[in-house]
Amino acid sequence: QVQLVESGGGLVQTGGSLRLACAPSARTFREYGMGWFRQGPGKEREFVAAISWSGDNTNYADSVKGRFTISRDNAKNTVYLQMNSLKPENTAVYSCATSQRGFSAAPVRGEEYDYWSQGTQVTVSS
Numbered sequence: 001q002v003q004l005v006e007s008g009g010g011l012v013q014t015g016g017s018l019r020l021a022c023a024p025s026a027r028t029f030r031e032y033g034m035g036w037f038r039q040g041p042g043k044e045r046e047f048v049a050a051i052s053w054s055g056d057n058t059n060y061a062d063s064v065k066g067r068f069t070i071s072r073d074n075a076k077n078t079v080y081l082q083m084n085s086l087k088p089e090n091t092a093v094y095s096c097a098t099s100q101r102g103f104s105a106a107p108v109r110g111e112e113y114d115y116w117s118q119g120t121q122v123t124v125s126s
Contacts, residue, residue, distance in 0.1 A: 009120030022096030
């Protein structure tokens with residue numbers, strides 16, 4: 001069983017920035033691809049960004065390209081989501097998840113992830 005602990009959510013004004021962090025409990029963190037998803041009020045869960053086990057492959061939702069950056073620090077056993085130029089429509093509960101689909105895989109579908117965090121609230125005020 002892998003537990004995921006998030007930090008970094010909160011309230012920010014339009015145009016501001018936040019950085020989310022997610023730390024899996026597994027000692028084999030480097031063997032997992034990692035993804036970020038979000039669920040806004042009254043909306044279904046949607047993909048945000050993913051990074052492969054190797055760190056060489058990343059995927060982003062079109063709506064966040066150029067504004068959000070996913071990265072990982074295997075030495076600190078942590079994956080990050082840097083969110084810049086935030087908009088009110090980015091308000092959501094953000095969750096991280098782990099995937100074991102191959103060394104270079106950065107899956108975009110939630111079905112390819114095995115363990116999920118509880119989520120952290122990000123609120124962007126207008």
